Amino acid sequence: MDQAVNSSALGAAGAAGLSPFHLFLHASLAVQLVMIGLVLCSIFVWAVIVEKVLLLRRVNREATTFEDRFWSGGSLDDLYDSEGARPVHPMAAVFGAAMGEWRRSSRIAGIDVIHGGTSERIDRAISITISRETERLSRYLVMLATIGPVAPFVGLFGTVWGIMHAFSSIASMHNTNLSVVAPGISEALFATAIGLLTAIPAYVAYNLISRSVDNFAERLEGFGTEFAAILSRQSEERGSGRS
Known part of the structure; x- marks a missing residue:
């Protein structure tokens, strides 16, 4: 009976000794x-993950609504x-940049026909806007790419x-008993465990979110190419009507 009680007490003490809080308190x-x-890095990683997932869902939803319109x-x-004129999401920003450049060029030239130089400016405006919006969506991803390999x-x-x-403690105590060695080793290994728990989500999230951002950038590029073609076609039709 006493032996069973002692075993239970030792088991409870061992479980308490392996708790994260206990390991942290007794570490150097x-x-x-x-x-x-x-x-702190793990908290930052999960904050970025949540923010990017919500952001990408929102911009894709807004892009779909805009394309329908x-x-x-x-x-x-x-x-x-x-x-x-005042875009609040990336797809509208691409549209606004192209349409704004087209309007300015038409007013300057006094005609509706898009010349080669104007077409190039529209393409450049679309490209710059896509790069800027993609960079905004990719903000903090470099931190995930850094934390992933470094944390372990x-x-x-x-x-x-x-x-x-x-x-060093073992040497000063002149005792190599497992009960003396195990706590220090456990506390030390706990740091590696935290490093892995921080690195794995960061590495996986970086790859998945980067791919999602790339997919959305391709969507913006496709829309920009189609819209530039529409503007060019409309201008040619108006120019033909004038002549």
Whole structure:
């Protein structure tokens, strides 16, 4: 009976000793700083993941709504006045940049026909806008790309430092019993575990989100190419009508 009670007590003590909070409290200062840094990085990683997932869903939804309105056959001038002049999402920004350049060139030339130089300016305006919007969508992704490969090594540094500290304590106590060695080793290895828990989501999220941003950039490029062709065709038709 007493033996069973003692075994239960030892098991409870061992479980408490392996709890994350206990491992953190009993780690050396250097390992604690490593753990705190990794936890902060993990919080940042998940904040970026949530923000990017919500942002990409929103811009894709807004792009779909805008494209439905664009292809509905309504007036491009009305669409520009309502959404293109002050765009609030990337697709409207691409439309506004192209339409604005087309309007300015038409006023300067005094005709509706788009010359080669004007067509190039429209393409350049579309390209610059797509680059700017893509860069905005990609903000903080470089941090995920950095944290992903670096976090495990930071955790490993904490582990190495913790093991060195544990061995130093063992040497000073002149005792190599497992009960003396295990706590220090566990605390040190906990830093590597935190590093992996930080790195894996960052690495996976970077690849998935980067691919989603690339897909959306391709969608913007496709729309920009089609719209530039529409402007060129409309101008040629108006120019033919004038002649």
